[in-house]
Amino acid sequence: MRGKRVTSLEVALKAGVSQSTVSRAFSGDERLSQSTRERVLEVARKLGYRPNAIARSLITQRTQIIGIVASYMTNPFFPLVLQAFTQTLHELGWRVLLFTAGTNEDVDDLLPEVLAYQVDGLIIVTATLSSRMAKEVRRRGIPVVLFNRYVPESGASAVSCDNLNGGRMVADLLLDAGHTRLAYIAGREDTSTNQDRRRGFLERLAERGIEHCQQEHGHFTYEGGFAAAMRLLESHNPPEALFCANDIAALGALDAARKLGVRVPQDLSVVGFDDIPMAAWSAYNLTTLRQPREQMIAASVRLLMERIENPGLPGVLEFIPGTLIERQTVRAHGR
Amino acid sequence: MRGKRVTSLEVALKAGVSQSTVSRAFSGDERLSQSTRERVLEVARKLGYRPNAIARSLITQRTQIIGIVASYMTNPFFPLVLQAFTQTLHELGWRVLLFTAGTNEDVDDLLPEVLAYQVDGLIIVTATLSSRMAKEVRRRGIPVVLFNRYVPESGASAVSCDNLNGGRMVADLLLDAGHTRLAYIAGREDTSTNQDRRRGFLERLAERGIEHCQQEHGHFTYEGGFAAAMRLLESHNPPEALFCANDIAALGALDAARKLGVRVPQDLSVVGFDDIPMAAWSAYNLTTLRQPREQMIAASVRLLMERIENPGLPGVLEFIPGTLIERQTVRAHGR
DNA sequence: CTGAAAGCGCTTACAG
DNA sequence: CTGAAAGCGCTTACAG
Structure with a gap:
């Protein structure tokens, strides 16, 4: 014993x-x-x-535990997010029960176990909520915040970077630099982040008269970005500028260019999305759209706490604007 | 309600x-x-x-919860470790209560909260256990495994890479390449990882007749490694080879060399420790000592489970040998 | 200011 | 094979 x-x-x-x-x-x-x-x-x-907090939880009907379901820890953005969440929640007197999911299907399998521990609230990072599980969670009255995803019909709150407008800002940046032959290196197709960044980008290109934009899949990974850039740069009609769905893919693209002897930004402009610490490393100096990480986390926690206090509140979606961080991977104005 | x-x-x-x-x-x-x-x-x-798992826990005296205390999420090694731990533990039917600590002092403040939730076991990643807390945890009969740290007197089990021998292997590699002017870019002084890697390195250098080795602090960070390499490479007597206490500092050192126009490996050899995914990126191709991550995690979980089943078992220390991964940052044999 | 008692939602001997 | 009952370790009305 x-x-x-x-x-x-x-x-x-x-x-x-x-x-x-x-x-x-x-x-x-x-x-x-x-x-x-x-x-x-x-x-x-x-x-x-x-x-004994367990005994206390049983009688108070409050565990003071927040469940966090996270995936994609291979993107350096998410460890930072996870650390910030746990830190912030601890300071407010909450504990974190962590679950990691490989894919979205796994989230459905995980959720019953999370719920069995009577979490007072749920944060889902970079994974989505099936409608079945959304319903289950609602029935139990457990507030949910989706981070960097949204599922409008689910009733769950969501906090995300304003990816749509972020994509537009990147379009303006590249067009202002005088580029016309553009390409988008996509992330996973089933994510709203990828969809919105691309849609904003393409919409703004069209508004400014550019109807054509190449696309390759970069899978949100370094290797994917590397391979996608290789395909584009070795094609008959290589683009002059790449917008990558996230930073880690952009770093792969930069290394592909380096390998091929394509000079950045003289021969090629590259823009990422996230602003992970590596983007600022001197080997990369990546121009990127910074996600307002701290604000997004603060907003997520605020929405969650409000709904734990007042379970009647409806879910809301919050989109927080990103900031363009201009480093050295986009050529100067004009041409 | x-x-x-x-x-x-x-x-x-x-x-x-x-x-x-x-x-x-x-x-x-x-x-x-x-x-x-x-x-x-x-x-x-x-x-x-x-x-209701909380009610069940109260009566069974088992929460099926493992507390994980982690810090240094800025080193990409640790998110990987954390993900692997949660995944492995889930598969075995356990939950993870996550706590992140900035510094070691924080661990002491955190532990009472972890214990209040009646965790069945405790994993401490890259943080240490004060003797006061070690005693407290022992008294309660909660098995503890330290990951990548050890505190011999504490009674806690520990799993670590064989850092001492890892340092020796790096020494042999660099001496075999014909280098004599060497430097060590250190990590945090209060860590056994830094101490053991350095000790093994210096011991082996001495055994092979090299008594002198420069040292600079790299703080286990990219920025620290960058700055340390800058100081070394701009000094009167720059080294020909750098052994960095971890990969992330080695990447900083490589970028410092790149910035100064010092060619790697022609003018400078650089070796890291960890083998994080970035070490394999084509921009770096870092030669490094791979920590046997999967084995270390499996061993940690095994030791913990054994001690949960059988609280009488004494703590043990396990050191698992690392593997040299030779990429492109050490010059070829001879000179 | 403090105590006796009920009860949170389960598991598990103990009976039958 | 199934039920009645005790009990895990707390919080919190209810009394006094």
Whole structure:
């Protein structure tokens, strides 16, 4: 068996008070006399007692646990997000039960286990919520925030970078630089991030008279970006500018250009999306659209907390604008 | 209030059985008749019932939760480790309560909260355990595994790469290449990883007649490695070969060399430690010592599980040898 | 200011 | 094969 667990009853016996009083000493009940509280806490300290959060959860109907379901840890953006979430939640007195999913189907399998632990709220990072699970979660009244995804009909709140407008900003940047032969290196097709970034980009190109844009799949990965750029740059009609669906693919594209002896930005402009730390490394100096990570996390936590306090609130979608970070991978104005 | 919670009692009432029977249907009790079980599960399904893991934990004295305390998520090695841990633990039926710590002092503050949730075991990644907390955890009989750290007196088990011998292998590699002017770019001084890698490196250099080795602090970061390499390469007596305490610092060193026009490996050899995915990127092609990540994780989980099953087992230290991965950043044999 | 008691939602001997 | 009952370790009305 495990080491002895000290309970409130033992503390009560030793301190000569009732078990209720021990509980009150730890819950900060105002009514308790100073002297009683001190005596209880002193005895508790000596015995190494700490209230059992599991027992507390059962009676209070609150676990103070937030479930986080995350995937794609291979993109450096997400470890940063995960760390920021856990840090922020801890500071607010919450715990994090972590689940990682390889694919979206896995999320459905994971969710029942998350729910079995009676999480007070749920954050889903870079994974989506099936309508079946959305319904299940609603029925239980558990607030959900999707991070970097949205599922409008689900009732779940969502926080995302304004990817649509981000794509438009990149289009303007590349057109202003005088480029006309453009390509988009796409991410996964089933993601709103990829779809919205591309749609904004293509829409703005069309508005400014560019109807044609090549496309290759980059899969949101370094290897995918590398291979996609290789295909484009070795084709008959190589583009002068690449917009990559995320930074990690853009780094792959830059390395492909380097390998082929294509100079950036003289012969080729490259733009990413995210602004991961590596984008600023001197080997890359990637021009990119920065996702407002801190704001997105703060908004997610705020929406979640509001809905835990007030389960009647409807889900909302929040889109936070990104910022263009101009480094060295887009050629200067004009030509 | 939250959505209605369905309990085993409601299922029992609707199914015309006792609450005990509902419990047995879900715990897979062999004695239950096929027909009763099916009826109960069917009613449960209709009602959307799932056993409350918190209530179960209270009575079974097992939460099936492993606490993971992690820090340094800025080193890409650790998100990979974290993901692998959660994945492996899930497959074995465990949940992960995640805590992130900025510094080692924070771990001490975090631990009481982890313990309040009655975790069945504890994994501490890249953070250390104070002797006070080690004692506390022992008293409670909670098995602990330190990953990539060890604290011999603590009673905690630890799994680490064989950093000492890794350092020796790097020394041999660089000496075999004919280098004599060497430098070590150190990581954090309070870590056994940094200490052991350096000690192995210096010991082996001394054994082979090289008594002198420059040192600079690289802080285990890209920026630190970059700055350290800058200082070394711009000094009066620049080294011909750098051993960096981890890969991310080595990438910084490579970019510093690139910036100064120092050619790698012609003018400078660079070796890292970890083998993070970026080390294989074509922009770097870093020669490095690969940590046996999968084996280290499997060993950690195994040690933890054994000690959860059998709390009497003493803590053990396991050192798993790394593998030299020769890419393009060390000059060829001879000179 | 403090205590006795009920109850959160389960599991599991103990009976039958 | 199934049920009644005790109990895990707390919180919190309800009394006094």
